[in-house]
Amino acid sequence: MTGHAYPPAPWQMHGSMWMSVFKLREDARTATGEPRPAGTYAVGFVSYVEPSPLTYSELLAARYLGDGPRKGFVSITDIWVDSPASVAGGRELWAIPKHLCDFDLESSFRGPLTSTSWQASVERTPIVEASFTDVSRVAPRVPMKGKVWQPGIDDHPDDADIVMAGTARALPCRARWHFASGGPLGFLSGARRVGSFRTKDFRLAFD
Numbered sequence: 001m002t003g004h005a006y007p008p009a010p011w012q013m014h015g016s017m018w019m020s021v022f023k024l025r026e027d028a029r030t031a032t033g034e035p036r037p038a039g040t041y042a043v044g045f046v047s048y049v050e051p052s053p054l055t056y057s058e059l060l061a062a063r064y065l066g067d068g069p070r071k072g073f074v075s076i077t078d079i080w081v082d083s084p085a086s087v088a089g090g091r092e093l094w095a096i097p098k099h100l101c102d103f104d105l106e107s108s109f110r111g112p113l114t115s116t117s118w119q120a121s122v123e124r125t126p127i128v129e130a131s132f133t134d135v136s137r138v139a140p141r142v143p144m145k146g147k148v149w150q151p152g153i154d155d156h157p158d159d160a161d162i163v164m165a166g167t168a169r170a171l172p173c174r175a176r177w178h179f180a181s182g183g184p185l186g187f188l189s190g191a192r193r194v195g196s197f198r199t200k201d202f203r204l205a206f207d
């Protein structure tokens with residue numbers, strides 16, 4: 001157990017997400033030797049803001065589970081947040097293997113354009129930096145849904161299913177990523193980016 005209090009499920013979350021989809025052609029390993037199979041990975045930064053029951057920043061990588069028995073699901077392979085309560089709730093409610101890290105976020109605005117840069121680091125060692133340009137402020141609000149499957153972990157030994165459902169304003173965006181070589185997401189350095197989008201003002205229930 002992690003010892004930090006957190007809200008009960010479902011979490012009614014509000015915020016913004018900057019995400020790119022990458023194709024990893026060959027099986028890889030993280031810097032600590034954990035396997036990361038070839039496939040399609042969504043990698044993104046999320047800012048959860050008021051009136052979410054917890055507010056924090058997040059970096060995650062999630063692998064699409066393909067056309068097998070878990071068609072339509074993704075599984076989060078790597079995830080960091082800057083909230084101990086979110087680490088505890090993510091791990092104990094849904095087997096999401098969250099760790100802590102530090103974030104820097106800067107945004108600027110020109111007309112309909114938003115430019116955003118993110119950095120994430122653990123104990124001052126960079127994990128990744130990324131920058132985005134988007135016009136999602138003018139996007140219409142549309143339904144958004146996602147399904148996540150997580151294998152059990154020490155804090156939640158059973159496998160877990162999570163459904164995210166709500167609405168958001170989302171449009172494709174321009175993105176640039178730099179994964180620190182030798183860092184925990186260094187295995188994505190050679191992956192091919194196939195698309196990016198910014199999701200603004202989402203309202204999502206996680207259950």
Ligand SMILES: CC(=O)CC(=O)O
Nearest residue numbers: 011058086090096206
């Ligand atoms: C339900 C959650 O744990 C949301 C997130 O931080 O990914």
